[in-house]
Amino acid sequence: MSTTTPAADIPVSESLEVAKVRSWKAPIAFAIVTIAALVLFVFLSRDGDTTFKLSNDSDAIVLPPLVMNAAVTGIVITIALAIITAISVWRTINYAATWLWLISLFAVLFLIGFFAWAAAGGTVPLPGFLLGTVALSAPLIFGALGGVISERSGVVNIAIEGQLLAGAFSSAVVASVTQNPYLGLVAAMIAGMLVSFILAAFSIKYFVDQIIVGVVVNVLVLGLTSFLYSQVLTENTPLLNSPPRFERISIPFLSEIPLIGPVFFRQTIIIYVMYIAIALVYWGMFHTKWGLRVRSVGEHPQAADTVGIRVNTTRFWNVSLAGAIAGFGGAYFTLGSVGGFTKDMTAGMGFIALAAVIFGQWNPIKATLAALLFGFATNLQNLLGALGSPVESEFLLMLPYIVTILAVAGFVGQSRPPAASGSPYVKS
Amino acid sequence: MTNVETDKKTDEAPRANQLASQIMNSSTMMTVLAVVISLVVGAVLIAITDSKVQETAGYFFARPTDMLGAIWDAVSGAYIALFNGAIYNTNRDSFLAGIKSITDTLHHATPLIAGGLGVALAFRAGLFNIGGRGQMLVAAGAAGWVGFSFHLPIWVHLPLAVIAGIGAGAIWGGLVGYIKARTGAHEVILTIMLNYVAFYLLSWMLRTPGLLQAPDTVNPESAPILPTAILPPIFGSRYNLHAGFLIVILATIFVWWLLNRSSLGFKFRAVGENPNAARTAGINVKSMYVWSMLIAGGLMGIAGVSQVLGTITSGFSSGIDAGIGFDAITVALLGRSTPWGTFAAGILFGAFKAGGYAMQAGEGIPIDIVLVVQSVIVLFIAAPPLVRSIFFIPKPGSRDKKRTTPNVSKEVTSK
Known part of the structure; x- marks a missing residue:
């Protein structure tokens, strides 16, 4: 560790x-x-x-x-x-x-x-266990990637929860109405972006405290989706809230590799995109001009401004990108696993993703691993519950949170946020 | 968050138009306008989701009055139900039955104010306390345990249960302050994580016989609170309002005294404004973190106590916090982190809650709309320039220039 x-x-x-x-x-x-x-x-x-x-x-x-x-x-x-x-x-x-x-x-x-x-x-079904871990981690990983991009550019993204929820809601509705899950994915990205626009507009344009906006945006999205769910979706579930689910796509030969084959090569499109997104965000963040700019406006906006990078524009579009990624992850709740939208279906996952960002020291790969740890612990609890294990399930569920506390308390190494994360940039 | 002070300075101006400008730009006016915007947003949501409105919209150009009438019916019906549920129920025949609504409002406001104070106090010390849920849960667990396990006379039992709850909340909050002071870990993450730890801890205790689970049940639920530990109703058993509201008034006075009259509160505010300057001035910043989170946790504990000893006394489950820990954040933000502002904001949100339930029962409008209204209020209050541009209020003059500078609260930008 x-x-x-x-x-x-x-x-x-x-x-x-x-x-x-x-x-x-x-x-x-x-x-x-x-x-x-x-x-x-x-x-x-x-x-x-x-x-x-x-x-x-x-x-x-x-x-x-x-x-x-x-x-x-x-x-x-x-x-x-x-x-x-x-x-x-x-x-x-x-x-x-x-x-x-x-x-x-x-x-x-x-x-x-x-x-x-x-x-x-008893029996431990390892392939199923690995699949379950990836499935439970998927929304967390998307959320964490969104969080990493946003915070690296200098905007604290507490609104991951809202972005996930908005993505789940709109993907369910659009996919049901059009009967096309791909359009649902697009809708989820747009919804996540819209949530980001609120965050970006209030925190970058009106200099409202980013944490405050994030918290309030979460409440707003929760209220809106719950209201529309109770008022509109439940009235007409077959039309509005029964999205088609993505089928698993097997890649020939590779998916037959024992143990790791099903995890990596027999998944839905959302998971494939996730693998690509992790690699892309990592590569982009540390090996491209875009990444350098994102990191520079997050670390030292004044210096970035001096060399001609437009700080607030960069932040605005990267927060939007972060929202799109997190919204995409929200689609996993409806199109990838459960099927229909339900009230508050993200149930605090966005906050866990935020913890994964910090635990992962604002690095896309480490944040992904942290998200996997959370998914793993939840899955472990499911498995041990089924096996009738000697450990109380609540303590297993608690484990990732305690590990995170130990991590941020410096036991696993200092995690230092991007220097300008949380503070608006006022050009003087 | 500190706009209130600037208003006091500007009311020396004699000229009438300046006065008008000040009224329109005052923080009270901004609050009122934000509430207006939020009610309009709520009205739009109610209107577009109303089935009658959707029906009449089909032939809007043939007979527009039908749709406008339907909109009016839906929106006015909703807001009348809100008023009836929150302030005075005009459908009841007697005055005493009518005012039940306002006591319901105060009843719902009780934990919101206490929790709001817990968030506000931490804010003033530069800390963001999202840990309301965990602090409320451990407080409810402790107060509930004392409440159902001991057989004592009421004048011993009730205070003991209340103090146990406040103490447990304070410890849970103080733990965050301690870890932050010792290691520099961010309190946002610590509080979120401790929320889950508290939730699972309480869930485990509630389903383990001998700890908190009621003796003759398999449900994860505690035994009912003994009558000697229940917060007594203030105006008789006809109304829900219980003595927790009196505790909350005392707590508000205490926080006001603490922040504005005591040296500890002065240090809190100094640390919140600028920790580096506070350190230079000889204030022990780390111990301020511990103390502020300790007291904030205790205030959150009052919210948990009020839930377990006042609202749900028939045995509690791990959902006893009812999301109040998070609602409290919006209450504190609306109250601009001042004690009496939080008090007023808590009553406003209590009114929304009481009225929201009435609206849900009477008009079939889901109570979730209250969340939308509340969050819109807080968003707009945080961004006065946006409110000004919506209502065409001219920018305040040069005297008031401070308002246009970034509305950044110090607690987050400073390290």
């Missing part, structure tokens, strides 16, 4: 004097998790075998299920975690950062151990 960048949160002068820095964050985190593993997997070990299903029976290539004894796996995993912790301590003593791959390995091992322990005597 811990992305140790030891020198990042130390003033320049200090880091020049002390070239070697020990960061104990990773070893400490590892040690805590290892102790947790020891307690859960070894002292509270559970009997029975855990079956990991690696492929569905209908797949072209069927892998045999993996059967593990819960108690033995627990002990092996705990020992492995302890070894990794020791390596990390050794690296830290020698002033070296723990390798990123080691951190990933640690996380994967812990998860395997956790599954084996929690699902003892």
Whole structure:
């Protein structure tokens, strides 16, 4: 978990004097998790075998299920975690950062151990689990990408929730009326953009506090969509609120790869667009002129203005773009999963996306990973609920929020917002 | 948020047209105009979604009066129902039955004011408290637990339950201030995250026998509050208004005193205006964050207490907060983060709520329209230039130039 960048949160002068820095964050985190593993997997070990299903029976290539004894796996995993912790301590003593791959390995091992322990005597359908995680994360990822673009350009985007909700509503209505889900997607993007226009107009033109506008816009969209839903959509559900859903599109051959095939190559168009959007936003943000401009107006608008970048225009259009992306994600609620629009169907997902933005340090890739973490935890709770797991589901649901608190409290490394995020630019 | 002060300075001007300009540009006038705009927006929504209006619109050019009549019927019916539900019910035969509406308004306003104060106080210290939901939930949990578990005389039990709720809210809020002070984490994220943590914590406790769940049920619901811990009705059992409103009045006076008369409140405002200057002046900014969030959480706790000991006393579930934690933000924004402004805004929103329910029951107009009206009010109040351009009010003169400078509240721009 811990992305140790030891020198990042130390003033320049200090880091020049002390070239070697020990960061104990990773070893400490590892040690805590290892102790947790020891307690859960070894002292509270559970009997029975855990079956990991690696492929569905209908797949072209069927892998045999993996059967593990819960108690033995627990002990092996705990020992492995302890070894990794020791390596990390050794690296830290020698002033070296723990390798990123080691951190990933640690996380994967812990998860395997956790599954084996929690699902003892049951079956973990891994392909379905991965699919579910991506599905639950999809709106969060779109929202987070919108948040990253908006905040990088210097406008705090609390209105992600409203953009998602507006996207869900308009995509449901337009797709139902036209019976064309693609038009629904376009409508969702336009609706998200319109919400962004309010945010942009009030915060950039009238200098209203961005957080205030964001909060109020959320209430406005919630009120409008709920009102129209109760007053208009429920009157005529077949015409107005029964959108066609997107079918999954299988890419030949690639979709038959066991385990990862269905996740990456047997999805609806929304998910394919999501994969492309993540890559595009990352590439655009850090490797194109557009990205440089966006980041410059968010970090130092005055400097950007001096070299001839129109700060407020740039911000306006990027906030609109952010709205379009988040609105597109809103369409996932109706066209990608549930079908019809219901009142307040985003249920605070926009705020989670906002948390993912901050957790992901305003970086599109990291924000995506943070969003995946939230989706993963929700899905984990569903799975363990079905298996009758020993952990209370509420505590699992709480986990991503607590992890986020720890993250923003600096345990996972400082997250520093774009310098000018939140403040309007007044040309003087 | 600090426009009120500039108005006081400008009322020395003697000339009549300047006076007119000042009246039209005063913050009170802006509020009134924003309310007018929002009611117009609401009317448009009601009109276009009314089935009679849609029907008559089909032959608008043949007989326009039909459609105009339908619009008038829909809108006036809605707003009359709103008035009847919120202020005085003209359909009742006796005066005492008629004024039930206004007591309903105050009843709905009670938690809104308390919550609004919690947001407003944090705002003045430069913090944005979106954690109302979590603070209300833990407060409701604590007050409810004391309320249904102990058998005590009323003069011990009721205060104890109220204090337990306020204390729990204060701890939940203070936790945010503490983490922010220690690590510099952003309070917006902390409060949002703690909302969920509180929600799941309460949900878990409500479905675990022996904690908060009622003994003889499988539903995630608590036992009913004992009569000795229920906030008594002020004007008799005929009206819903309970003693929580008196607590809220006291809380408003307290916040007014705190912000305007105490040294702690002065420090809060100094930190809110400019933390760097406050630090230079020797104010311990970090401890101000903790104290302001502690008190803000306590005020939110009053809202939770009022819900659990006053409004829903037959046992509570994890939805006890009823979205008030978020409504409170708009209340505080409308009240410009001043104690009495928040009080007035809370009563206005309480009226919308009480009237909204009447409108939903009587005219079949979903109460969600109230959210639209409220958010439009706050949006327009935050942008006076927009209101001026809609009503063709000329820009204020050079004396009042401050108004045209960015309406940026300090709490967000400053670090």
